[in-house]
Every structure is written in structure tokens, then in C-alpha cells.
Amino acid sequence: MERIAVLGAGSWGTALSIVLADNHHEVRLWGHRKELIQQINETHRNQKYLPDVELSDAIKGYTDLAEALNSVNIAVLAVPTKAIREVLQDVIKVIDHKLTIVHVSKGIEPDSLLRISEIIKEEVPEHLLQDVVVLSGPSHAEEVSLRQPTTVTSSSDNLEAAELIQDIFMNQHFRVYTNPDVIGVEIGGALKNIIALAAGITDGLGYGDNAKAALITRGLAEIARLGSIMGGNPLTFSGLTGIGDLIVTCTSVHSRNWRAGNLLGKGQKLEDVLENMGMVVEGVRTTKAAYQLAQKYEVKMPITEALYDVLFNDKEVKDAVDSLMARVKTHEMEDLVNISENRS
Ligand SMILES: NC(=O)C1=CN([C@@H]2O[C@H](COP(=O)(O)OP(=O)(O)OC[C@H]3O[C@@H](n4cnc5c(N)ncnc54)[C@H](OP(=O)(O)O)[C@@H]3O)[C@@H](O)[C@H]2O)C=CC1
């Protein structure tokens, strides 16, 4: 049994706390809102983020970060990407020993263009950092908290650390694989949210399954194109954290990214959609970061670029779809064409 701190008491932090408590670990769920943590401790429910599930006594809520991290060697970082630096800066003020940090967030930081494991290594000095592990895959909190079958991937530069986290989380409802390709895992997890926003938009516009299949397939192509150039293993994009997460996020009503896209497709304004969601929609910031990455690496990412225009340049959603369809003709598998041209 381990004592584990989960930092972030939103949907995902709470759902993962349930998995850890089921596995008989002592779970310290830290959140920055006093009322929410009080409610978790008094009613054993997280009314705002996962109202339908009762939390076990093994999950204790904390608002004091020092208390939550006292005598803890493993911390699960479950806050939105934009809050990661702030939380880490507070964490290093209150610890005096090495932590293994498991991050479960799906995003890329705009402008710095850093992946989350890179932000962690930038913020946490070596003498306080044991290992960094990313846990990612097709896993909506709503289903995980109901103990419905779910599969995810644990990834780290240190295989032993990835396996430790695999052991800690794995149970009969929550199956954990390992993958040493941290770059591919983080890029797949972050960029699928862009495609999910786009899939929500086409659904909101009233387009059908053909459009959705096209987005998933061509979306995966552009994620893999960028991710491979950044150093990810192309095979990772056909795994759980690639196509797996892309499918679940583009097709599930649980997805906040899909829901946000759906409302945009129905004509709502971005500010209104985000304000009413009440939960993080990571894909918006990630679209900006991916757009910048595409320029930096000179990679073609037409869906990301079209969505960028919708989100940040006020382009009409219908016009964005029209311009994607009217792009200059091209091969589906450009690499295959290059290989066969070289042979002849
Ligand atoms: N939900 C899911 O099914 C899954 C989510 N993820 C990823 O997990 C990450 C977290 O998402 P999720 O839990 O769903 O998001 P939610 O919006 O449900 O919850 C986010 C939580 O983080 C808190 N928070 C925000 N900023 C700070 C801060 N500066 N300091 C402390 N706490 C803060 C929020 O508090 P407040 O109430 O004050 O806003 C809230 O409790 C995202 O990157 C997401 O992509 C990954 C897999 C599945």
C-alpha cells in the first residue's frame, strides 16, 4: 500500500482517486477550493465534478499542500495544463524529499511549446524529482468512476517508474500498459483534443458519420506527422494514447472538447461556450500550441490550422470546413508515394 497525493480535485483527479482507493492505497486529494474539499470530507461526494459517485473513506480531502504531501513519495498531478507551473511552484516550496510525479493532463504550453513532462523538469529541481511518469489514454472520468472497463498507458524515460505506476493503478476495471515513448504519448494525448473540437463542430453543423471518420483519420495523420518529427515513435499513434484516445474523445458525449465544438458548430460564441462549460476544455489552448509547433517544424496540419482560424481569427465554422474540402488535391499516404517514386 502506498500513500499517494492527488493534486487537483476536478473530474479526473477525483476519478483517479477512486481507482487508487479501490487498490487500497491511502489517497490524499488536494484541491484549492475549501468548500469543495470540505464537501468531499463531509459528504463523500464531489458534487461539482462527479456528482453521481460516492467516494470511499480512504479518500481524504486536503487544502493544505504541505499536509497533503507530508511523507508522500508519489504525487499525481491532475490540474489543467495552464495551472501546472503554478501548482509545481507551490509544491517545491513545501517538500524536502524526492517525489515521483505522475502527470495525467493533456496539453502543450503555447509559446514555450513544452510538453508537460518538460515543464515538470523545468520547474522541479533535480534534488526534489525522482521520476516523471505520464498516464494517458482513452479514459473519461465519468466511466472510470463507475468502474467501467478502461485501458491507459503509463510512460516514462525510466521503465521501472512506468511499471511502478502501472502496478499502483492497475485493477480489474482499469488496465494499464507501459510505453517508453514519452513524446508520442504526450503529443497524442494533447493533440486529440483539437480533433475532438473539430468533430464536435461538424456534428453541430449537422454533418454525419462520414465527416467524423474523415476527421479522425486525417486528424491522426497530422498528429502522427508532427509527433514523429518531434521524436515520437510513429507506432505510438496507433496505440491507446493515439487512435484510442482520438476515438473516445471524438465520439463521446462525455468529452468537454467534443461538447464545446458541438456548441460552436451550432453557432455559439467561444467565450460563452467556455464560460458555460464549467470544466477545462484543453483543446482551445492546445490548438494555439499545435499551430505554433506546425510552423516551427514546417509540418502541414490543415485541420489544426482551420480550427485555429475559427477559434482565434473569427472564421465561420462552415467556411472552415469548406476550405478544408477545397484544399489542393494530394496523396493520402505521401510517404508511400515517395517510396514508390524512388523505386521506379
Ligand atoms: N476528465 C477526464 O475525463 C480526463 C481529463 N484528463 C486531463 O486531466 C486534466 C484535468 O482535467 P479535469 O480534472 O477533467 O478538469 P476539471 O475542469 O474537471 O477540473 C480541474 C480541477 O483543477 C482545479 N484547478 C484549476 N486551476 C488550479 C490551480 N491553479 N490550482 C489548483 N487547482 C486548480 C480546478 O479547480 P476549480 O474548481 O477552482 O476550477 C478543478 O478542481 C486535463 O488536462 C484533462 O485533459 C485526462 C483524462 C481524462
Ligand SMILES: O=C(CO)COP(=O)(O)O
Ligand atoms: O481525455 C479525455 C478522455 O480520454 C477527456 O476528454 P475531454 O477533456 O474532452 O473531456
